[in-house]
Structures are given as structure tokens and as C-alpha cells.
Amino acid sequence: MPLDTETRYIMMEKLALTLITSKKKLRQYFESYTIIVYTDYPLKQVLNKPDLSGRLSKWAIELGTYDIRFLPRKAKKGQVLADFLVEIQYFTPDTLPELLKSEAKWVWTMHTNGASNSQGAGIGIVLEAPSGLKIEEVIRLKQFATNNKAEYEALIYGLELARDMGIRRLKVRGDSKLMIEQVVGNFDTKAPHLTSLLQKVTELQLQFHQLELIQVLREQNQKVDALAKLASAGECSRHFVIYTSQSPKASEVFSTSSEPECWMDPIIRYLSKFELPAHAKDTKLLCLQAQCYSIIHETLYRKSFNGPYLRCLRPSEAKKLLEEIHEGACGNHTGGRSLAHKALTAGYYWSYMMTEARDYARKCDKCQRFAPTIHQPAQALHSIIAPWPFAxxxxxxxxxxxxxxxxxxxxxxxxxxxxxxxxxxxxxxxxxxxxxxxxxxxxxxxxxxxxxxxxxxxxxxxxxxxxxxxxxxxxxxxxxxxxxxxxxxxxxxxxxxxxxxxxxxxxxxxTEVGLPSLRTEIASDLTTNNIQLM
The missing domain is CATH 3.30.420.10 (Ribonuclease H-like superfamily/Ribonuclease H)
Incomplete structure (x- = not known):
């Protein structure tokens, strides 16, 4: 039976107390397995707040030693079915926008191209409506492919996209003479890996009322060629679609960030979406590392032992910070150890910050030109004991x-x-x-x-x-x-x-003015800051 004082707890305290009680009674399960808590309350955000106090702070420390994941409650089956109907509504030809319905009976134009290099293979597609509406797709192929195979993959994916949109009259433009002549029938297909792709293209041709393939010069296919090279270079982690139109009101853009993967991304995906690596060894290491981090206002912070939370920086942001501290307005071209200490005490953190700070200081041209060569004192040092500050x-x-x-x-x-x-x-x-x-x-x-x-x-x-x-x-x-x-x-x-x-x-x-750390964000309220200083 709960105590009389516990019945007067607020809802978040009651939920946290429930976890604490379950932990005490089922300690062996908490220590051996991953605990998943289904709740509609923002309990995870409350326990990860840096300014907790009282009993919630004590409970957050106790629960932080276990692998506990908070997930929203599963929806009812009826709601799942309704969400599924909403999702597939966009891809159903009968429910296309009115603009596409009216133009599906006209002749559309599609530009395709594929690219392959040492970094991978990718395809680019531009589907253009008679009214000027353009649909652009960039897809990176997971497996290695030759240039000819990439051209076939681009054509197949483009035909499937046009078929799903209800388009029956299509004009395809490409700069690969070999692929177009093989599809038309003028050239024989002898390569085994292209025979199956040609058969797939032939099957898709039967689903169109009118399909015309035209070879164009590479100069006339520059835009889709650039999209294919973008995908093959690995600058997009997954395909994205860009809808553009001559009318500004009809433009709608969906894209993914081109910033390369860094050490922060696996931790962010684990804390926000509970995504785990494929290997069990990496999963265990990630779970241990994630206990030292927290997401506050969609920004990753590292928990500090003797100070405020440290804002985590990506490699590009860390480079700008080191440049400002080392040779900025208040920089004094300090060494690598002092440089990393300044960044740490200012409220920032990134992986291998000590090594990167030391390398940055060593590569500084001015430090190499004007640094003294002798660092030993001319005379023996004598220890002087000061009893207290300013004495x-x-x-x-x-x-x-x-x-x-x-x-x-x-x-x-x-x-x-x-x-x-x-x-x-x-x-x-x-x-x-x-x-x-x-x-x-x-x-x-x-x-x-x-x-x-x-x-x-x-x-x-x-x-x-x-x-x-x-x-x-x-x-x-x-x-x-x-x-x-x-x-x-x-x-x-x-x-x-x-x-x-x-x-x-x-x-x-x-740097903390343009790239605020946690302490500058908390101190932005001058009234609260003055009260805390008193």
C-alpha cells in the first residue's frame, strides 16, 4: 500500500516511483535485460533534465545505471489501419492529385542516367509533366554496378515510377546509345548480366500505350547526369525526391542532409529512435556510451562530472571552435593541451578532442615560426608556498x-x-x-x-x-x-x-555567442541568472 504522502505526488513522481519500486522487486531482471517502458507521458525527458532536484534527481541517478528504454504506447488496431490507408493513399493511382489526374493522359517526358565509379553507383531520374511539373529522384545503388547496368537500373526504376503514377504515354530520353539500341532491338545483348535487365524492360513496355526511347547528346542530359553522379559519389545516404514547378505555390521539396556521418549520429539515433547497430558487439558498446549523453532541445549533450552539460560538436563545428580559440580575437596560440582544456571548460565536447587540438596546434604556421626553441628555465625553480589567494x-x-x-x-x-x-x-x-x-x-x-x-x-x-x-x-x-x-x-x-x-x-x-553552450542558454535570462548568483 502506498504511503499517504506518496498519494499526493504529481503524476511524473508517481511514474518514477513505480519504476523505482519495480527495480527493487525485479532487480535481477533490470540488471540482466533491457527494460522497455511503454508510456504516453514524457518520463524520459523529465528524468534526463539537467536541472532536476529533490527526489526526482535521486531516482534519475538510480535508474540511469540500467538499460531502460521509453517507448510510446502502441496504437489500437483500428488506428493502425487508418494510418495505413492514409500512407498508401499518396501512392495509389486513383488518389493522385487532381493535377496529375488531368495530365496522366498526356505525353510525359522522362530523362534517365546512371553513373558508376570507385565509390559506388547511382541513378538519376527527371520526370516532367506537360504543364512543367518536375519530379526528380536520386537513388544510390547498394551493390556495385557497371555504367551499362546503372543505365538499365535507371530506366527500369523510371518506368516503374511512371506506371505507378498512372502515366500511359511516355517519352524517354537518355544518352546511352548501347542501352537504347538494345531495347529497340537494333543491337544484340550478349552480356549475361544485361539480359535479365532487358527482359524486365520489355515487360514494362507492355504496360504503356505509347513509349518512345530517344537518344540525346550528353550536353542535353546534364541535369540528370549531375543527379546520378551525386548519388554515385555517396553524398546522399538515401534517395530523395524533389518536386518543382513553375508556380511557387506548387513547389514542394523533400531532401536529406548531405553532411557526412560522424560519431554523434549513432548515439542520436539510439537516444531518439532506439536504432541499434547490426553487430551485437557494437550494440553493447553503443548502449554503454549512450548513458553518458542526453538530448536537450534536439541537441546532443554529454554529461559532465564536475560541471554543466557539454554540447557535442560535429567535426566542422569543432574545427571552427579550435580556430577561434587558438587564433581568434582572444586567442594566444596556446598549445594543444591548453587548447582542449579551453574548449572543454567553455562547455563543448567532441570525440578525440585532445588529439585534434594537439594536431591543430602543431600545424599552426605562426606557432611553428615564432615559438621559442628552448623551454627550460635558465635557473633552477624554487617552490614558493602561498597560504591563501591574494595573500x-x-x-x-x-x-x-x-x-x-x-x-x-x-x-x-x-x-x-x-x-x-x-x-x-x-x-x-x-x-x-x-x-x-x-x-x-x-x-x-x-x-x-x-x-x-x-x-x-x-x-x-x-x-x-x-x-x-x-x-x-x-x-x-x-x-x-x-x-x-x-x-x-x-x-x-x-x-x-x-x-x-x-x-x-x-x-x-x-564563439559562445554564435554557437551557444548550455551555460549561455541558461544565463540568457538575466533575472534568473542574477538570482542564482546571489
């Missing part, structure tokens, strides 16, 4: 530097030993008053009174002086960019960037 600062004056705008020749630099946070200010001359103002404004007012300030350790600032001297007279203008790149780059001594050490989160990069 111990290192400060020094860098100069004389090339004269910049306003006559500035000196830079006053301060570094926090704990967070590695850097503060730089340019001056014409560094006096006692300037130093006191710098410490008061940039250290005490922002981070509190420090415990210790070291001013006689100038070795860490030699590299900064060299970098500023290389900028010549523009070193003052380059200071903000250099500071931003340094503060958002992961430090090997702390394992995090100085920005994350100070503010507790990574900085938002420009």
Missing part, C-alpha cells in the same frame, strides 16, 4: 620600453602567487605616488590587504619585458589582449586558468 604578491617595474602613445615607457606589474592573476599598468615614469596608487587601486580595493609583497624577485618578469619590447611602440595597445589571453589560459602549476581561480568559472568566449 602574497610579486611586484616589479619593467622598463625602459619603447616609447608608446602618451610617452609611456614603463610598466608596473603585479602577480598573485596563488591564483597567478596578473595586473599591469603603463606609466611615463614610476614614482612613489604611482606605486602607492597602483597598490591601493588594483590590489587593496579589489582583493583586500595582502599579507606580503615581494619586490626583489625580478626573474619572473624578464619574459614579460621581452614580449613587450617586441611590440615596439604599440605595446600599450596590446596590453588588454595579452592580459585577457593570459588570464583565460590554463596554468600548469594550478591546473586551471587564473580567471577560473579568481571568479570560480571560466570566461565566456566569443
Amino acid at each position: 602574497k604578491w610579486g611586484m616589479d617595474v619593467v622598463g625602459e620600453l619603447p616609447r608608446a602613445a602618451g610617452g609611456k615607457q614603463y610598466a608596473l606589474i603585479a602577480i598573485d602567487y596563488f591564483t597567478k592573476w596578473v595586473i599591469v599598468e603603463a606609466y611615463v615614469t614610476v614614482s612613489k605616488t604611482d606605486t602607492m596608487s597602483f597598490v591601493w587601486k588594483h590590489i587593496i580595493c579589489q582583493f583586500g590587504i595582502p599579507w606580503e609583497i615581494v619586490i626583489d624577485n625580478g626573474t619572473p618578469f624578464q619574459n614579460a619585458k621581452k614580449n613587450l619590447e617586441d611590440k615596439k611602440g604599440a605595446w600599450v595597445k596590446e596590453l588588454p589582449k595579452v592580459l585577457w589571453a593570459y588570464r583565460t589560459t590554463k596554468r600548469s602549476s594550478t591546473g586551471k586558468s587564473p580567471y577560473a581561480m579568481v571568479y570560480g568559472t571560466e570566461a565566456v568566449i566569443p
